[in-house]
Amino acid sequence: MSTRRQRSAGGVAYPDIKGTLHERTVQALGDQTLRTNLETAASSWAAGQEVMRRDHGMDEMRARAREIRRRNIRDLPALLGEMQANVRKAGGQVVRAADGAEACRYITGLAQARGVTVVAKSKSMATEEIRLNEALEASGIEVVETDLGEWILQLAHQRPSHIIAPAVHLNRGQVAEIFRREAGTDDVPDDREGLVAHARVRLRETFAQAGMGISGVNIGVASTGTVCIVENEGNARLVTSQPRIHVAVMGMERVVADWDDAAHILQILPMAAISQDAANYVNLITGPRREGESDGPEEFHLVIVDGGRGALRGTEFEEVLSCIRCGACLYSCPMWRSVGGQAYGSPYSGPIGAIITPLLEGPSSPASRDLPFMSSLCGACGDACPVGIPLPDLLVRARARASSPATRKSAVAFRAWSLLLRRGLTYRVGVVGWRLFVRVRGTDGWVTRLPGGGAGWTRVRDMPARWPPRR
Amino acid sequence: MAATPVSDHLLDALVASLTRRTATSQVVDDADAGRATARWMADAGVARAVLPRDPVIARIDLGAALRREGIEVIDWPTSLGRREVLGLEGPEAVCGVTVPALAVAERGTLVLEASPGHGRGLDVTSRHHVAILPAERIVETLAEALARTFATGGPVPSAVSLVSGPSRSSDIEKISTLGAHGAVSEHVVIVR
Numbered sequence: 001m002s003t004r005r006q007r008s009a010g011g012v013a014y015p016d017i018k019g020t021l022h023e024r025t026v027q028a029l030g031d032q033t034l035r036t037n038l039e040t041a042a043s044s045w046a047a048g049q050e051v052m053r054r055d056h057g058m059d060e061m062r063a064r065a066r067e068i069r070r071r072n073i074r075d076l077p078a079l080l081g082e083m084q085a086n087v088r089k090a091g092g093q094v095v096r097a098a099d100g101a102e103a104c105r106y107i108t109g110l111a112q113a114r115g116v117t118v119v120a121k122s123k124s125m126a127t128e129e130i131r132l133n134e135a136l137e138a139s140g141i142e143v144v145e146t147d148l149g150e151w152i153l154q155l156a157h158q159r160p161s162h163i164i165a166p167a168v169h170l171n172r173g174q175v176a177e178i179f180r181r182e183a184g185t186d187d188v189p190d191d192r193e194g195l196v197a198h199a200r201v202r203l204r205e206t207f208a209q210a211g212m213g214i215s216g217v218n219i220g221v222a223s224t225g226t227v228c229i230v231e232n233e234g235n236a237r238l239v240t241s242q243p244r245i246h247v248a249v250m251g252m253e254r255v256v257a258d259w260d261d262a263a264h265i266l267q268i269l270p271m272a273a274i275s276q277d278a279a280n281y282v283n284l285i286t287g288p289r290r291e292g293e294s295d296g297p298e299e300f301h302l303v304i305v306d307g308g309r310g311a312l313r314g315t316e317f318e319e320v321l322s323c324i325r326c327g328a329c330l331y332s333c334p335m336w337r338s339v340g341g342q343a344y345g346s347p348y349s350g351p352i353g354a355i356i357t358p359l360l361e362g363p364s365s366p367a368s369r370d371l372p373f374m375s376s377l378c379g380a381c382g383d384a385c386p387v388g389i390p391l392p393d394l395l396v397r398a399r400a401r402a403s404s405p406a407t408r409k410s411a412v413a414f415r416a417w418s419l420l421l422r423r424g425l426t427y428r429v430g431v432v433g434w435r436l437f438v439r440v441r442g443t444d445g446w447v448t449r450l451p452g453g454g455a456g457w458t459r460v461r462d463m464p465a466r467w468p469p470r471r
Numbered sequence: 472m473a474a475t476p477v478s479d480h481l482l483d484a485l486v487a488s489l490t491r492r493t494a495t496s497q498v499v500d501d502a503d504a505g506r507a508t509a510r511w512m513a514d515a516g517v518a519r520a521v522l523p524r525d526p527v528i529a530r531i532d533l534g535a536a537l538r539r540e541g542i543e544v545i546d547w548p549t550s551l552g553r554r555e556v557l558g559l560e561g562p563e564a565v566c567g568v569t570v571p572a573l574a575v576a577e578r579g580t581l582v583l584e585a586s587p588g589h590g591r592g593l594d595v596t597s598r599h600h601v602a603i604l605p606a607e608r609i610v611e612t613l614a615e616a617l618a619r620t621f622a623t624g625g626p627v628p629s630a631v632s633l634v635s636g637p638s639r640s641s642d643i644e645k646i647s648t649l650g651a652h653g654a655v656s657e658h659v660v661i662v663r
Contacts, residue, residue, distance in 0.1 A: 037644075040644065041645045044645050045645075090627075146652070147642070148642040148643070148651055149640075149642035149643075152643075165642060166642070167642050168645060170643075171643075171644055172643055172644055192643050192644065193648055193649075193650075195643060196640055196648045196649075196650065196651055197650065199651075200650065200651065200652060203652065204557050204558065204559050205559065207553075207557055208553055208554045208557055208559055221621070223621075223622075224621055224627045226621070232638070232639055232640060232641070232651070233638055233640045233642075233651035233652045234638040234651060234652035234653025235651070235652040237591070237592065237595045237632060237652075237653065238557075238592065238595060238596070240630075241590075241591045241592040241595075241630070242553065242557070242592065259617045259618055259621045259622050260614070260618075260622075263613055263614035263617045263618070264614070266613065266617075267613060267614075274641065278492070278578045278579070278580055278613075278633075278635040280492075280634070280635050280636055280637070280639055280653075281595075281632060281633065281638075281653065282632070282633035283630065283631075283632055284621075284630065284631040284632070284633070285629070286628070286630070287629055288629065289585075289629055289630075290587075290629045292587035293586065293587050293590075293591075293629065294547070294548035294549075294587070294590060295548075295590040295591055296585060296629060296630055
């Protein structure tokens with residue numbers, strides 16, 4: 001077991017992302033195809049949520065889900081200890097990693113020690129967060145994403161745009177083009193069925209070769225040391241049953257106490273994520289294969305990643321640890337629906353990503369400090385969250401915590417503003433002074449350009465030089 | 472076999488849930504189960520079936536019924552190589568047969584437990600998946616099924632798979648497409 005170190009700052013947002021958040025947002029807004037693709041996805045999700053609420057009592061399930069997750073987070077140290085003991089009892093190995101670098105070092109070292117050349121991966125946000133693929137590839141190990149959406153992105157050298165539907169920003173024609181380039185032939189069908197069948201055959205070759213399978217963990221059940229991996233395609237089962245070694249990477253907050261908790265979370269997760277009352281496959285894995293069994297991995301390793309999570313317990317942001325990564329807040333968010341996940345520059349996008357990315361990185365990280373402002377605070381995310389995280393409140397608190405030249409400047413401006421308004425005399429002097437200023441500044445009765453901090457305001461509007469304005 | 476009365480309510484609910492999940496099902500009597508399953512597979516064009524080592528399979532004598540339909544029978548555990556298990560070699564129309572430990576009526580979910588006689592990949596490595604389900608194993612809710620499987624106080628299986636319908640992906644344009652990595656079709660034979 002590793003020694004616990006102070007969490008290292010930084011490292012969640014993509015280091016190679018291009019442009020500022022503002023530039024990426026403007027660019028995404030201009031991409032009509034992207035907006036159509038996002039709108040298609042979000043509206044089909046929203047229609048499904050109506051059905052979940054009406055026919056499956058989803059609203060009633062939320063309160064209990066929130067209670068379960070808050071209790072799990074409160075008991076986290078004890079639950080992790082129990083989880084660890086039970087995985088070991090089942091013959092598995094457990095590693096606690098203080099940060100992503102430590103997790104990557106362990107997994108890469110294991111792959112090298114066992115002579116692994118090809119790794120088959122199923123979808124995992126935790127491995128995206130710790131940038132495991134880059135670490136393995138840097139050691140000369142081939143990594144193949146086997147979730148259809150993730151594979152498409154890997155071939156296109158793109159980042160995921162949604163927690164559970166990573167390639168949702170691409171349409172069928174774009175996917176066919178990506179597959180043709182990879183296969184080096186035009187002989188790839190255009191229809192959805194054909195594209196899915198093409199991927200199935202190509203990826204079976206990977207499953208035949210892979211010496212290690214790497215998966216994420218949706219929830220860990222402490223009472224039996226079981227990891228639950230939820231999926232629809234069947235690739236996670238192949239990842240966890242075909243290669244000789246299975247490595248499961250779990251964010252430390254993903255643990256629940258027992259099967260009572262697990263049953264409830266496993267039910268509400270697909271409801272929130274895909275508007276279905278069950279996912280197609282839920283893989284419940286307790287240690288490696290047992291004696292006499294003829295498939296399944298001979299080695300099972302559970303890597304539990306802190307990465308800044310532990311430090312959030314007991315803070316005003318503790319409830320973000322309740323998140324079950326369903327992606328509902330993304331689909332519900334008018335910002336995400338307009339620009340997609342890639343503009344955020346982090347594996348975690350949408351409202352939850354705008355809160356946790358800067359929390360995990362530290363408040364002054366240039367890559368993520370502006371993210372809490374990617375919200376209109378409309379509250380839709382708070383209504384969508386199946387575990388009742390008060391996302392709008394946390395966005396406001398995350399803004400208060402953000403620190404950049406821009407936030408410091410606006411803090412000074414608002415302090416001056418409040419001093420001015422607090423006394424009658426300074427207020428009246430200010431009003432008279434401002435009237436005089438705009439009268440002198442205006443031409444034809446309108447001020448079209450303000451100096452300094454006011455320039456942003458007049459970039460898209462004019463201010464009347466007198467009231468009522470001249471038409 | 473102790474005769475447990477089978478609730479029609481649970482049976483009907485399971486059949487409805489399976490249909491909702493685009494799985495097919497049929498309800499047969501114990502004596503007819505082997506023959507009916509073999510006929511269904513023959514109609515689906517199955518060339519090879521992989522059978523778990525399970526008392527239910529032996530009781531309905533599925534192997535003999537399949538051979539009579541001209542379907543090749545592979546018994547699990549098998550000496551086939553990994554490429555052939557994955558369908559990269561050998562016939563394409565392979566059907567993996569499972570015997571669920573439980574089934575959830577409310578959601579159309581099958582609970583498959585790994586054991587020496589029952590491989591954990593049987594249903595996803597093959598093109599088709601046929602489950603032979605004794606009707607007395609149907610329970611109402613997922614919570615009940617999980618409690619029976621895991622909250623026993625004894626050792627839990629190394630791998631349990633909850634399977635709710637054939638493999639699908641909605642990764643392209645959010646539209647559900649069947650047969651992503653696992654079985655393209657799922658058929659449940661409920662044995663009374």
